[in-house]
Amino acid sequence: MVQDGRILAPLDVTAFDETAYRELLAGPESTVQELALRLGCGPDRLVRALDRLRARGLVSRLSGRPRRYAAAEPDVALDALIRDQEQDLARLRRAATEMAVLFRRERAGHAGAVEMVTGRDEVARRFMRLQHGVRRDMRMLDRPPYALDTTNPVEPTALQRGVRWRAVYAPESLALPSALDEIHALEALGEQARVAAGIPVKLAIADADAALVSVQLEQAGTEAVLVHPSALLDAFIQFFEFTWERAAPLGGSPESPLAKDDRRLLALLLAGLKDDAIARQLGMSTRTMRRRMKHLLDLLGADNRFQAGVQATRRGWL
Structure with missing residues (x-):
């Protein structure tokens, strides 16, 4: 996964720390x-x-003496960190389920914060x-199944208006x-796309005004919840940002020497598609x-x- 030129960003490794790790690897x-000299930084910052x-x-x-440092074998060390992240995501999925249960239990007493939307046409209308x-700012988590086979007609216009549009796609979306x-x-129009x-x-x-959340994935677009400003909306915003930070960018650099199909192939490989x-x-x-x-x-x-x-990433191809 790559964020701001970093492949270890989804593992919460800072840019400087990753640079130090790569230098030790190489x-x-x-x-x-010795390492501070090669990196051109102060020893105190490097020790931290x-x-x-x-x-x-x-x-x-x-x-x-003097103390020397060596990089751990990446396949072993990173596999352990990845397992930790997978456990975090599993806990997050459980938290999402608990939030949904809490919402259904309390929605009668909080009618001003949430609104049930039923029917495919009504869900589509509210989404538009x-x-x-x-x-x-538009923030999207995208995954199948889809209620409509057509592309989104509103997004290009919103991008032209200068809206910051961020979308995190499930790998299942990319398989379509x-x-x-x-x-x-x-x-190309300005969307920032990642995969997780x-x-x-x-x-x-x-913005921070409203969120539309699917209720049942099995029946595409037939039931959703419209969440108005509330603690629940704040929770969904935090959930998106958590997912965004750990997602992988999709696009390759246009300046990459790779052919277009090879850039796409590399992006799909890193996204984890089969x-x-x-x-x-x-x-x-x-x-x-x-x-x-x-x-x-x-x-x-x-x-x-x-x-x-x-x-x-080192060569600037991503």
Whole structure:
């Protein structure tokens, strides 16, 4: 996952800490003074960064004097951190379920804060009204199933008005035919798009004024809740921001030397899509897709998807 040029941002590793970790990965065991010289930073700042990296299991401090530091093996250290994140997401999904239970239990006594919307046409109408009314910031969690097969007609107009539009897509969304083409077209207009696994609800938040939240995913677009300014709306805003921070950007840099399809292939690999789904998005056979993936890994000098992400980020291809 990449955020502001960082691949470890979803694991709550700061930009400077990641730079220090990468330097240790690429070089020999180092003292604080040696590493500070290579990074061009003060030793005090570096010691604090190394302490944080040690606490996360990414760096080891070796015995002896002067003290030397070495990077932990990425496959082992990062796998442990990823498992911790997965546990956090599982707790978050449970919290979302608990919030839904609380809402249903208390909605009779809080009719001013929430409003039940039923029927596919009514849900679609409220969604359109929500988008038309947004002034500054639209936040979306997107996942199938969908009530309509058509693309969103309101978003391009809102983007032209200068609305900041952020969308986090479930990997299942990207597995649908032509989904990636549509998202890239919206990115060209200004949408900021990311992908994250485990999105439990469909969610649209207009500014800090209202949110439309799906109630039943199995029956696409037939039942939703409109949440007005309240503690519940604040909770959904925090839930979106939590998901956004841990999601992976979809697009590759236009300045990348990679061909357009290879940039898309790299983005889909890092998003965690399965080979068959990636092949469908790129309009090629799975066998051809795997051959291109191997070529891409060879080009980056990577043995796996994680290493491909690290190398692509270092080279500014993401």
